[in-house]
Amino acid sequence: MSGAKVTSGELPAEAAGIVAGYAFDGPALDLGALLWDGQCHPGAQVRIPLAMLNRHGLVAGATGTGKTKTLQLIAEQLSAQGVPVFLADIKGDVSGICAPGEANDKVTGRARDVGQAWEPRGFPCEFYALGGLGTGIPVRATVTSFGPILLSKVLQLNQTQEQSLGLIFHYADQKGLELVDLKDLRAVVAFLTSDEGKPELKNIGGLSTATAGVILRALTSFEAQGMGDFFGEPEFDTSELLRSGEGGGAGAGAGAKGQGLVSVLELPSVQDKPALFSTFLMWLLADLYHDLPEVGDLDKPKLVFFFDEAHLLFSGASKAFLESITQTVRLIRSKGVGVFLVTQTPKDVPADVLAQLGNRVQHALRAFTPDDEKALKATVRTFPNSAYDLEETLTGLGTGEAVVTVLSEKGAPTPVAVTRLRAPQSLMGPVEAGALERAVRGSALYGRYAEAVDRESAYERLSARAPAEGSAGGSAEAPRGRAPQSSREPEKGGSVVEQVVGSGMFKSLLRSVGTQLGREISRSVFGTARRRR
Structure with missing residues (x-):
């Protein structure tokens, strides 16, 4: 990944200019390959600089367009480069990140299209559950x-x-x-x-x-x-989220030196209580902000925090509450923490917060109703100038395809790039319930948090x-x-x-x-x- 060069091949000049915007010198995450005129160009890689992951981001798109797989793809590469990750698993299908993926025609075909040397791989994980409701190490707060x-x-x-x-x-x-x-x-x-x-x-x-x-x-x-x-009590210590895979975690790769630990908060048991889990996620983030020292810009983040179903946090929120969210997101960057909000459209996020999300992966949007049409137009206006007709492009994207713009190593927005995303290397789906239970009970943290006091x-x-x-x-x-x-x-x-x-x-x-x-x-x-x- 580090130092990989982007080549333009036989691309037209306009497309070659887009590709040049993703030719970073330092370590970067590989998102996928450029789509131009309906054709995927595996030599034209779309990437995001590792050092820019603390500048926050947005992963958006309609239901079923591949947002969860995008989270999994980014989380895997962060872990591989030693960055701890926090993921909220709303539907219960992210636990597979601890197990190697399974090769099939769809996966190998996607890897061939985007120039990916795909091989199955699992990553070190810890699994948590709010209050112990569900399978996971209990997370409590006083x-x-x-x-x-x-x-x-x-x-x-x-x-x-x-x-x-x-x-x-x-x-x-x-x-x-x-x-x-x-x-x-x-x-x-x-x-x-x-x-x-x-x-x-x-x-x-x-x-x-x-x-x-x-x-x-x-x-x-x-x-x-x-x-x-x-x-x-015992109250969860959010510093647990900052650990590496060495000496802890479950799944393939557990204990591997230098890998970032992937902390997965299992939420299927409380997905019918959205106000609860969205507010608890905000508590975790606020607690990290409260405890971490100022570090400024680092070569790589201390933690990347994926905040799923983010629109639930803002729904019905008071002005004071929104101001607190804005302040937390703005200031936690200097403490080495990146935050990715995951929702359906950018209009779900208040403008003051959206302005801080420099890295954008926008999956397909559907325009079946007048409200959908308004949301589509609003989304297009949030992107920088583009060589694409984004209104048409966003409604025509397939599953696992997205419109991408990120911050370059100099902090400037990259050109908008329509991208076919890579396939995750870990299992795309939940692990077997028994394996999940064994991973939880085998964790060194289980004895510390399992029993309420x-x-x-x-x-x-x-x-x-x-x-x-x-x-x-x-x-x-x-x-x-x-x-x-x-x-x-x-x-x-x-x-x-x-x-x-x-x-x-x-x-x-x-x-x-x-x-x-x-x-x-x-x-x-x-x-x-x-x-x-």
């Missing part, structure tokens, strides 16, 4: 780290209710009340609307009973759909207040939000310091102080937070 803005999107709250939820989080942060799961949040909401809790927020606006009722009903409905398992947090502490405050002896005089005293006496033996440091009360106090100091400082962008690791 309510605290998820933050009020993303949670409001999941619960479909309006702007006023979102602001009230932010006030609730602020109170919990100030008092060191850890919101680990949804019952913790319910407990804090109930406390703040009780006679005892109402004065707590009086000076900063308060929490109306009606708004609290809406939030509680939304939480109850959310849990009734089985969504409560997504919130809790329910430790003392806001629910337990607020539940302990009622009897404690009614008892004699002055527990009721303890400062609000402080952990209740343990009824156990320090064990005999050892110094007084050892007894105090080893006590449950001291550990609880440390956790509360650390939570309060660390969390208030670190909330940013989406209001997300992370306990210091």
